[in-house]
Amino acid sequence: MKHPGSFADARRDVAFPMTGAALLAAVLIVGGAVYSAAGGATADKLVTAMLIDAIMVVGLQIYIGNTGVFSFGHIGFAAVAGYAFAVLAIEPARKSTVIRNAPWGLNEVHLTPVQATAVASLVTLAAAVVVGWGLARSGAKSGSVSAAVITLALLFVTHELALNWTDLTGGDRAGLSFRIGNTLEGRTVIYAVLVAVIVVARLFAQSRIGRLAQAAREDNLAARAMGVNPVAGQVAALLLSVLVVAVAASLRVYDIGNITPKFFFFDYTLLTLVMLIVGGRNSVTGALSGVVIITAGRELTRRFASDGFEFFGASLDAPVVDWLLREGLTQIFLGAAMLGFMILRTNGLLGDWELDTWLWRRWRRRKPEERPEPLAEIAPVGLHVEVDREGAALEVHDLAVDFGGFRALDGAGLTVAPDEVVGLIGPNGAGKTTLVNVITGVVAPSAGWFKVGERELTSAPSHDIARAGLVRTFQNLRLFGALTVHQNVELAARVAAQHRPGNHPPVDALIAEAGLWDVRGRRARELDYGSARRLELARAAAMAPAYLLLDEPTSGMSDAESAEMIGRIRHMAAAVDAGVLVIDHDLNFITGISDRIYVLDQGQVISAGTPDEVQADPAVRAAYLGAESDAEGRA
Amino acid sequence: MLDIDGLTVRYGSISAVRGVSLSVPGGEVVGLIGPNGAGKTTLLNTVAGLLHPASGHVRLDGTDTTGYAPDRLLRLGVALVPEHRRLFTDLTVVENLRVGAATLPGRERSVMLDEIADLFEVLRHKWTTPAGYLSGGEAQQLAIARALMSRPRLLMMDEPSLGLAPVLVDVVFELIDQLRAQGRTLLVVEQNAARMLEVSDRAYVLRSGEMVASGSGAELARRSDLFETFVGSVVGDTEDAGP
């Protein structure tokens, strides 16, 4: 069995991301140093704040960017970490004036800043485990409103606690503060953390689990159909991002020297979210650009507000301008930035453009690469899966499905032998897609069961069914749009390497076989329709499935393209040693590809047999043309 | 009454309808048949103003109505019974009918309700039942009745027999017959080709977004190659110029 790590391209997934991360950090650090050297104490403060915000926003990006689940609660986590840090790190003599009755004798505790950060991170991670469980339980996915509500609740609960648990937090009035001079000095620590955090964020995005999370972000249903359990990626991303946020929060408190309830609340949530959204939430480069743009924009508006408007030496000193530009302008700037980007450029300035990926592509282009041999040339020699599939037939029995009174399936059943290509046809509304939805765990049947070999899969979740070897494609194409052609196929291969026994088809050969070699670096959403269809097939084949379930693989294709798909599907299936169940309404295509055919009408199998038998069956004719015996006589 | 000229409709990179032309003369029942994915629904949705064509024209009595919004087309007399009926299931039968008359002045609405009540006896008994509780046949009748509420001159129906038991399919086709007898103009998309051809004055066959055959209902019904057209054979030499 191949090791999952064997898919990692050390340059693409490690070396380049680390280089790119170092470059990004260097730009921020050097740029910041130059600005503070020129601008004195105010500029110094501004740059420090920006660098800490950068760490915080990258922390948010790790979760929101990779999973697509929007969290309003990360600043709530920051509040937990910030208070934990302050309570632990402030010297007892000072904090005892505010929180003399702190629980568990915490007013006597005094840790070093590093120890305090470590403990604060652990406490925050514990909170993240609870919230992560809640999010998983609620079925959070990209863009889900329930996740927004749960995380918003977290933000408010921490705020309420900060306000009311005065024994620990000092409440609204006093807050907790370090003695002046006892705070963070110099920026070396911030620099080190910033570099580390950007590197970690990029490595995570390129890692196996990061890719799985992104796949679920792009298309939750398709990811599950490829054997991905979305919860795993989400939980990993959440824990990592909360860890980063906790460290950033500790730094922020230590730098400024105090914490009050409003320190990590709505305003800071808005600020960090706008930074993330404006730059582009799906990329670390985007998140960091957002931090710079918003910091600069805020500083400019703040100056307009306090100093009036000066432009190339010409100042506008009209009272109207003074009246217009004043304190509060920065808030308007933030709100307007959010509004403007939502209306005009939802995915932010950079979308999902990533510095190191761009560098890597340029580097790759210089180096000519040999086109791999398509599967047709390699197969079947080295590719046959080693497991014994003897008798591992796909059996479907008596399925029934009701959609609010409409019976979509009414006792349908079929069997597919391990190396067979079986067609399933029927007119519109016959229940073909519903049948595939049932046997891939998308729709629960009200009666009936199905199994592969001895393994009953009737009530298994989608990703377990996929791992058991039933892998599907979708009628309406569900690719991971932001991922490249190569990444789409590779992702399935990675899941297969971990969960499917036996040998697996090489990713490059599958891409070549599907005729996609020249576009392998392109994002899936940029493909033309025919290529997208072939990619979906290659991605399914990369799972090394026991059975490929193809839902209308030729819909939207011309007759010539459909005819060409016959050879492609048969090749691909033979090479990965999979049985095939293919749905289509096109009898010509189905008879061309299938060994046996089932005909479905009104949720029941009305005919089954070889292509010739089915074509000659009057019941099939009636189902298609809709007439009973007289149509038969006429034809 | 309705003339479609060189209509092409795209979803992203897919052309669902490619250069289709057809015409529906006043007072006739025109059938539009073809297999799944042929582009029939797309065609009707475009005529009804839900989709915008990439090229081509839709004309109503000579006026170019391409790109008109649905409510404007309704005022001009074009109504659509959408695929899968799309009833407002939380609304009662009579409320569904009222929404169907959204473009009529208030007084005419009650007149139309009386007319519809006469035409659809089944519905009259269920006036205050939420549409979600209707049986399949009743629901389809309501969908058609709802579209009739706007007094359309051209009524389009998308797969009115879909998902209905055979007995109820009869009811739908009887209704089409009845509407034809009243002299209404109908453009009907149907998979149930044989039955549709029986009631059509003329019909068009669509496949993979292109028009592959046309003729009177009776002519097409005699064509032995129709079954192949439906289930997938490539139609080449049977192309018919049409009227």
Add this chain to the structure above:
Amino acid sequence: MTELAQNVIDGLGRGSIYALLALGIAVIFGVMHLLNFAHGELITVSGYVAYWVFSAGLNWYWIAPLVVLVSVGTALAIEQVAFRWVRGAADFTMLLTSFGVHFVVQAVFFMYVSASVRNFDRPRWITNTFDVGPVTIEVFDVVVVAVTALTLAATAAVLLRTMFGLSLRAAAEDFDAARLMGVKSDRVIRGAFALSGVLAGIAAIFWLMRAGQTTPSAGITPMLKGVLAALIGGLGSLRGAVLGGLLLGLAEVLLRSRLPDGIAGLTDGVVFVLIALLFIFRPGGLITVSRAERV
């Protein structure tokens, strides 16, 4: 028993206002899938109008109708300036757009109107109470409950009896099908905003009468309560929103009087925890409007 009766009455008074806010939010979510975090701005704007009118020497008989008018106008203006450009966008894009509106409006008031608290007199009868047996009832609560009941009845009549109401309900269920029936999308969306403005205006009157003051961020709390109540009710459901508002009001009052003294101040926090739990176990809200996922 007496205490419970007292709680229920207080809770109904509080919950009525939440119900009005939640209904407005649910109406808009129904037609365009926008979870409107800018709903509270209607109360912010109304608050300043109340203050100005009061400063001009007019009393609540003038303020009340003006507040409703201004609230409707503001709702329509916000739709025109911001939301019409994101119609049909992803749910989350619209949600963040409403956040943007919220922050811009708040900042504009902060900058150009006043950052400090503005006070105005509350009607004199507002603190009056009367006793029914052992239970003390505030006149204000009675007025709130009665006016809310009337408002809800009128809203129900509009939704059930008028062509606009029918169109709105139809569009909330299936926007495209409603368009096919001749319902104009512009008209129904603007109508929904106007209706939400009326409901928020009435809620604003009560809110301001009780508070007697306003600030640029006065809208946040009522907005949150309204959003939460609408979420409890299942967002799309209008009945659910009203029910959610009443439940939220009752829950707050009950928690505040029953929680031990030390953590009574945490009532809002506990309510948030309860709502988070609700969403963890029933992501669709209490009254689930289920729509099958199309594959």
